[in-house]
Amino acid sequence: MNSSDVNFSLLQSQPNVPAEFFWPEKDVAPSEGDLDLPIIDLSGFLNGNEAETQLAAKAVKKACMAHGTFLVVNHGFKSGLAEKALEISSLFFGLSKDEKLRAYRIPGNISGYTAGHSQRFSSNLPWNETLTLAFKKGPPHVVEDFLTSRLGNHRQEIGQVFQEFCDAMNGLVMDLMELLGISMGLKDRTYYRRFFEDGSGIFRCNYYPPCKQPEKALGVGPHNDPTAITVLLQDDVVGLEVFAAGSWQTVRPRPGALVVNVGDTFMALSNGNYRSCYHRAVVNKEKVRRSLVFFSCPREDKIIVPPPELVEGEEASRKYPDFTWAQLQKFTQSGYRVDNTTLHNFSSWLVSNSDKKST
Ligand SMILES: O=C(O)CCC(=O)C(=O)O
């Protein structure tokens, strides 16, 4: 199967889901309830209120050390922007297959449309369609330019809205980086903000069609985002689940809230103090579900080093070797599925490779 073969409108009308979409039993084990998550009000921090900033930072630290996920409200987005971006994603995924395929992801590229991710895998396929867009703070407006060049000027609005949404997401990531620095009690609270100033982003729109056998399939299989931090907007349909305290738990959608997840790169930047969040998205029989996800990435060639005060004493207390985002990205794109062992395996691979080089 390749991207043009997976046609969810056709699959949905069939009584059974093809076996390629089935996942192992351990991966589809049902959720055991709602995850108790802090809802962090960012308004005090964004307005420079120090007492409220410290309260928010404390809650962030607790959540990041436990499972690596928390919710934020009053995040400063222009009113209506989140809703508009969700609407535009429905507009895109509602286009004809032929029109969506104009934005087809060329193998080896980040940006583009896929269905069932079948360009890379042929079993355990995810029950979703995705539109992924590489982001870099502009000008140029890379998100808008990519979409308009592929879909044509008559679809300009799609690119414009996603561009505005990505700019807002990127601004929020910078603020969150500072809050994360504060939460660790760093002397230089802007360490992470500065680290990511010349970074980039990956924006992904996920569209999960209803599925006749939701107990066997998954929208996105269990994984850790290899990137730094992820900011996620989900619509009002339940689907995101996080593995915490030994079981899958639901991250219930809350009006106005965004989900923040720690990824592998940030886990390394925190010297292992903050946990990369292990998560998945489940599907259901009745409703379409949409999520808009912004992954933050450091500049490709920048060495991932935690701030000095997180490395007590000597280099020996470093949990992970030096690496760059380009190296980790390459490792995760070589057909390897990203899960909660990725960072560990990647580190061992790096160390054994550098041993080989030095002998
Ligand atoms: O749709 C969701 O809630 C999760 C999506 C996700 O984890 C991803 O795109 O990496």
Ligand SMILES: [Fe+2]
């Ligand atoms: Fe994810």
